[in-house]
Amino acid sequence: xxxxxxxxxxxxxxxxxxxxxxxxxxxxxxxxxxxxxxxxxxxxxxxxxxxxxxxxxxxxxxxxxxxxxxxxxxxxxxxxxxxxxxxxxxxxxxxxxxxxxxxxxxxxxxxxxxxxxxxxxxxxxxxxxxxxxxxxxxxxxxxxxxxxxxxxxxxxxxxxxxxxxxxxxxxxxxxxxxxxxxxxxxxxxxxxxxxxxxxxxxxxxxxxxxxxxxxxxxxxxxxxxxxxxxxxxxxxxxxxxxxxxxxxxxxxxxxxxxxxxxxxxxxxxxxxxxxxxxxxxxxxxxxxxxxxxxxxxxxxxxxxxxxxxxxxxxxxxxxxxxxxxxxxxxxxxxxxxxxxxxxxxxxxxxxxxxxxxxxxxxxxxxxxxxxxxx
Amino acid sequence: xxxxxxxxxxxxxxxxxxxxxxxxxxxxxxxxxxxxxxxxxxxxxxxxxxxxxxxxxxxxxxxxxxxxxxxxxxxxxxxxxxxxxxxxxxxxxxxxxxxxxxxxxxxxxxxxxxxxxxxxxxxxxxxxxxxxxxxxxxxxxxxxxxxxxxxxxxxxxxxxxxxxxxxxxxxxxxxxxxxxxxxxxxxxxxxxxxxxxxxxxxxxxxxxxxxxxxxxxxxxxxxxxxxxxxxxxxxxxxxxxxxxxxxxxxxxxxxxxxxxxxxxxxxx
Numbered sequence: 110x111x112x113x114x115x116x117x118x119x120x121x122x123x124x125x126x127x128x129x130x131x132x133x134x135x136x137x138x139x140x141x142x143x144x145x146x147x148x149x150x151x152x153x154x155x156x157x158x159x160x161x162x163x164x165x166x167x168x169x170x171x172x173x174x175x176x177x178x179x180x181x182x183x184x185x186x187x188x189x190x191x192x193x194x195x196x197x198x199x200x201x202x203x204x205x206x207x208x209x210x211x212x213x214x215x216x217x218x219x220x221x222x223x224x225x226x227x228x229x230x231x232x233x234x235x236x237x238x239x240x241x242x243x244x245x246x247x248x249x250x251x252x253x254x255x256x257x258x259x260x261x262x263x264x265x266x267x268x269x270x271x272x273x274x275x276x277x278x279x280x281x282x283x284x285x286x287x288x289x290x291x292x293x294x295x296x297x298x299x300x301x302x303x304x305x306x307x308x309x310x311x312x313x314x315x316x317x318x319x320x321x322x323x324x325x326x327x328x329x330x331x332x333x334x335x336x337x338x339x340x341x342x343x344x345x346x347x348x349x350x351x352x353x354x355x356x357x358x359x360x361x362x363x364x365x366x367x368x369x370x371x372x373x374x375x376x377x378x379x380x381x382x383x384x385x386x387x388x389x390x391x392x393x394x395x396x397x398x399x400x401x402x403x404x405x406x407x408x409x410x411x412x413x414x415x416x417x418x419x420x421x422x423x424x425x426x427x428x429x430x431x432x433x434x435x436x437x438x439x440x441x442x443x444x445x446x447x448x449x450x451x452x453x454x455x456x457x458x459x460x461x462x463x464x465x466x467x468x469x470x471x472x473x474x475x476x477x478x479x480x481x482x483x
Numbered sequence: 484x485x486x487x488x489x490x491x492x493x494x495x496x497x498x499x500x501x502x503x504x505x506x507x508x509x510x511x512x513x514x515x516x517x518x519x520x521x522x523x524x525x526x527x528x529x530x531x532x533x534x535x536x537x538x539x540x541x542x543x544x545x546x547x548x549x550x551x552x553x554x555x556x557x558x559x560x561x562x563x564x565x566x567x568x569x570x571x572x573x574x575x576x577x578x579x580x581x582x583x584x585x586x587x588x589x590x591x592x593x594x595x596x597x598x599x600x601x602x603x604x605x606x607x608x609x610x611x612x613x614x615x616x617x618x619x620x621x622x623x624x625x626x627x628x629x630x631x632x633x634x635x636x637x638x639x640x641x642x643x644x645x646x647x648x649x650x651x652x653x654x655x656x657x658x659x660x661x662x663x664x665x666x667x668x669x670x671x672x673x674x675x676x677x678x679x680x681x682x683x684x685x686x687x688x689x690x691x692x693x694x695x696x697x698x699x700x701x702x703x704x705x706x707x708x709x710x711x712x713x714x715x716x717x718x719x720x721x722x723x724x725x726x727x728x729x730x731x732x733x734x735x736x737x738x739x740x741x742x743x744x745x746x747x748x749x750x751x
Contacts, residue, residue, distance in 0.1 A: 157696065157697065158695075158696060158697040158698060158699070161697045161698065163706055163715070165682075165707060166706055166707055166711075166713055167713070169713070170713050201562075201591050201592070202562070202591060203559050203561065204559045204560040204561045204562050204591075205555075205559045206553075206554035206555050206559075207555055208553070208555040211555075274555075275555075328617055328618050328644075329617075329669060329670050329671070330670050330671055331618065331619055331620070331669065331670075331671030342644075344644065349647040350647065399555070399556075402554075402555035402556070402559075403555065403556050403557070403558075404559060405559075410561075411561055411562075413562065413564065413590045413591065414590065414593070414595065414638075414651075415562075415590065415591040415593060416593055416621075416640060416649075416651070425620070427620065427621060429621060429623060429638070429640070431625055440625070441625045441626070441707075443621070443623040443638075445620065445621040449674065449678075450671060450674070450675075453671070453673060453674045482697060483697075
């Protein structure tokens with residue numbers, strides 16, 4: 110008897126499924142249009158822009174210092190680093206040198222922010238892959254970091270905590286001691302997270318060999334940050350173009366060997382340990398002196414263009430500022446968002462994998478849609 | 484601790500034999516001598532002496548090697564534009580591709596090379612292949628609105644890993660013309676060019692899928708153009724009435740083809 114059945118729903122070879130934008134594992138409003146063959150991904154197309162607010166357009170209407178609060182709203186889990194990127198670019202454009210104490214305060218805030226960002230990444234990444242326990246541990250420490258931010262600048266999430274020419278405030282009384290206690294305790298906390306995950310069989314099965322990126326591909330696709338270093342390229346803006354006072358600090362750049370999700374996990378964990386090391390050095394060497402450079406009340410730039418970038422937790426965050434002569438606001442301010450460029454590689458990384466691996470890859474890219482859509 | 488420092492009275496310990504508060508230059512001039520009534524001549528002489536002294540102090544101050552202020556207390560040093568045609572990469576590019584370098588400028592440590600827009604792929608291939616710029620950091624555009632040599636600047640910003648060198652290419656482009664896509668040189672360029680197309684309306688020829696990326700297909704206008712209103716557009720407003728059908732707001736692609744907006748498409 111030959112097969113005479115009428116074609117049914119299950120005979121369709123490829124199926125289109127929309128993953129997101131309201132899906133808890135997409136970390137915001139990312140939509141991925143999937144072409145599926147059963148459980149296997151044939152093609153994926155990220156669709157973005159749901160959070161587009163026209164930040165770059167808004168920059169063009171605001172005086173330079175007014176732009177800083179708006180940088181907070183891009184990558185909203187690392188707002189201190191966003192502020193730093195804008196300030197570094199502006200200082201390059203205006204030729205401002207910041208006092209050493211300001212640079213150290215900025216570095217401390219940026220490294221605390223890196224820890225906080227990696228903690229959010231670890232918590233959500235682990236939840237996506239079915240491990241809910243790390244969330245409770247990481248958010249405990251993240252809260253302590255946010256408390257430190259709160260006592261410094263009054264805000265916990267959108268910090269607005271750096272100024273062109275330095276830092277806005279002197280450190281409050283007892284801040285250094287509190288930060289020091291946190292830094293001392295932190296390696297033990299990282300051990301706790303690692304105990305939960307690093308040798309966990311389920312975790313390894315879900316991450317090893319998933320989303321492999323070769324170093325050549327990583328460079329060709331413009332990856333930066335942990336996704337690039339996970340593929341074995343030793344490259345960090347803090348080292349190659351030192352800003353603030355990173356040239357005085359000793360730290361290592363951890364890299365991965367295989368370029369898979371597990372390696373990127375190890376790289377970020379190692380980065381957290383390096384951040385702790387940087388924080389310890391900053392606290393020990395914190396110089397005395399002013400926290401703001403002497404800059405004019407009204408900042409005026411000359412005609413020109415400058416690009417300043419920082420190593421954000423997600424990768425290279427760059428600000429490209431174009432000004433006209435005697436301008437008080439940017440003529441054009443382009444943000445080079447690390448998440449945007451990193452997300453571009455998603456289809457390459459998930460092709461041929463299972464749908465569950467897509468969740469792992471989105472988690473490992475550590476994207477924030479506020480920054481992608483701007 | 485810092486509070487204590489601030490509340491401490493700010494007087495330096497006076498040197499022995501010198502009245503507190505007197506400037507060091509005034510020491511030993513008899514400023515604290517008893518003051519008899521002075522005649523006009525004496526007064527004039529005293530004034531002249533004081534003036535001479537002030538001038539001497541001024542001269543001494545000018546002559547003395549001034550203690551260098553730390554850079555954060557001095558005035559910001561605005562960067563200068565400098566010619567960068569001697570830069571090894573610019574020179575190599577000029578030698579490799581004839582007529583590639585229209586101008587080379589160095590500002591705030593960045594090298595900017597102005598290039599002709601119609602040879603962009605050739606130039607990028609030369610820079611990637613011969614000079615090792617394997618990493619495209621950023622690709623964006625600037626809208627100069629009424630500039631003579633073309634409305635837009637397309638900006639390419641690339642990186643070399645060997646010595647961490649970066650170079651910027653700027654290609655001026657007229658509004659009606661298009662530029663070749665560099666997706667064949669660096670795959671990074673794919674989304675970056677899509678974003679420039681979306682935000683500025685610049686067409687990249689040879690791009691595999693030049694679609695809008697941050698706004699939706701059929702959106703009226705290109706937000707980062709200088710003639711696009713900052714406050715945004717009403718979904719019911721057509722800001723380019725000669726290009727888009729009136730009242731069309733967000734126009735769906737099928738409406739664009741037929742040219743007739745559907746009545747219910749109007750914003751409410």
